Amino acid sequence: MSVASDLLTNAREMCGKAGRHTFFTLRLLRFTPAAFKRFGLIWAQIYNTGALSLVIIMLSGLFVGMVLGLQGYDLLRRFGSTESLGVAVGLALIKELGPVVTALLFAGRAGTALTSEIGLMQATDQLAAMEMMAVDPVRRICAPRFIGGIIALPLLAAIFSMIGIYGAQLVGVALMGVDAGQFWSQMRAAMSTNDVVQGIVKSIVFGFACSSIAVYEGYHALPTAEGVGRATTRTVVNSSVAILILDYMLTAVLL
């Protein structure tokens, strides 16, 4: 009986949180058109979440691509079709690994930074001070960060995929001896615009999810050191789970 009531309580809390999150996201969307009128604020957030994440994204992209090159070569060698390495790597990166891994890294690097920044602003009364100055913190602080994240993530995913393909080419062509012409020409021939659109759509949706979760958790963090820490952890966990669930749903719809 108590297990059932605990489950019911947890379910009710989850529904409540989902409702609050939805309401908060609607508030963010309501402020989005106005936020574009002050693009400088969004630009600063694209720099913070995007440009400052470039090193980790490029490094990860390079090594993910190199691993794909090795694993793909080993697999394709068994079927005697190593010339298809370019297609396999390109499709895997652009449709799947680029958006997903970039979003996971984005949640860990930029999402946590957003949450802790907003949470600390809450803990040090900066958001309360803004309210006292008749400035809505959701409009001034949260909305530009939310939009900045949505813009930054697809750009980062594109860079990740590009570097990853070069990483795979480095291993497949330079080390394993796959023909460079076949590697590139088969990739170009087999990939369609639809494949690229799938990747772009996924990364935009992941950007939306990661940014809204990071901003929501920061804004609703308890104004204590422990509260901000827990909110930051929730950002990583919730974003990662959301990315993987959304990835399956989007793949099922877009295939």
Added chain:
Amino acid sequence: MPISQATPASLNSATTARVQLIDVGYDIQGRTIFDGLNVTMERGKITAVMGPSGTGKTTLLRMIAGQIKPTRGRVLVDGIDIGTLDVDGLFALRRGMGMLFQNGALLTDLDVYENVAFPLREHTNLPESLIARIVLMKLHAVGLRGAARLMPAELSGGMARRVALARAIVMDPLLLIYDEPFAGLDPIGLGVVLRLIRDTNDSLALTSVVVSHDVDEIGLLADTAYILADGRVAASGKPADLRKDDAPIVRQFMGGIADGPVAFHYPAPNYDAQLLAQDVPI
């Protein structure tokens, strides 16, 4: 309440009381913070709100600012019941208020100049040259014109509070609220803040509300003081008169006596029984 009635201009109306709390009650998480609180803050005066820790002084300030709403009773700012205002109405009212937070609450990613300019940039379309002049005037008034390009992390506690004061007055408010403005200041910083609060109030014809438990400083500064205890006003009047008040809680507070109506010990089980028990319960 229509928004137009809550514009800053409404703070100019001719009634004597700028702020009134009428029979205010406030409960949170099963705990009663206020129970029948009545406070009047006269325009042009400095009103102090004092009381032991945990009596709801900061809650009172937040209530005046409309950040929390009373469970019962009414909070009137220039006759407007702020409990009836919507978000836009509240924000319109707040444009006529300034609030100084205990830690300054400066925006840490902006320098001193940008912090003071922040309300002007958010609420006006003034040209940059005019914003620069207004900001420099306000910074000069608090003695920090030369610190315009410092970041908040480079300021001492007293300097941060002075910058926050410059930011609070940059929109020329009519009601200025101070939350523990003397906490953690050295004697020089304390003297500076005391003088600034008095000068700002008198030169800009403001109404100031100061929450503090620094009895000596309030004695020097305030025109009227309220002591809160048990959710009500325990005593009110001129600070000098409060020292003569006979109420036990007032005597304990004004005299800084460790034990009294506000007990030294937090409620706990019997001391001997707790220590002598086999498994010491905590």
